[in-house]
Amino acid sequence: MLAGLVIGAIGTAERVRVAVDGTRARLRRGSTEREIGRSETRVVFVDGKDLVLLGADENELARQTSDLPADRLAKAFREHGWPWAEADPHREAYRRWVPGLPGLPAGADALLRARQEALEADRGDEARELRTELGRYGVVVRDEGKRQYWRLTRSALPPG
Structure with missing residues (x-):
């Protein structure tokens, strides 16, 4: 069971969910789900309406469009020890x-x-x-x- 915050919102066409705990984040939109490990993530931030997770090579591990509030995402990731940035560091x-x-x-x-x-x-x-x-x-x-x-x-x- 994934302990942590689960945020749900209705996007323009599909339901978007983000679940995060101290070791992984799960991003789900419709029937598509991705899981990203905390150990492979260098930084997390919101870029416009996109939640972005970058890896050690400065590559995008995930870019998920959503209407989830940035402040709630920041709080959830920070509470679980993820490196959050207020903007794209690049x-x-x-x-x-x-x-x-x-x-x-x-x-x-x-x-x-x-x-x-x-x-x-x-x-x-x-x-x-x-x-x-x-x-x-x-x-x-x-x-x-x-x-x-x-x-x-x-x-x-x-x-x-």
């Missing part, structure tokens, strides 16, 4: 994506192009799938409307 590292922009790993530009098309066509599932694929390249993506911003994880940064 906010200044993001760069706006434009086609052909240098600095991306090989292949990432094509994925960002495909993701941009998915965003513009309101194909959310496809955009989420492409976000996951970009993560394999060490690229973290955040959106502002239909604009994409990106940064590299620690291991994807060029040496120096």
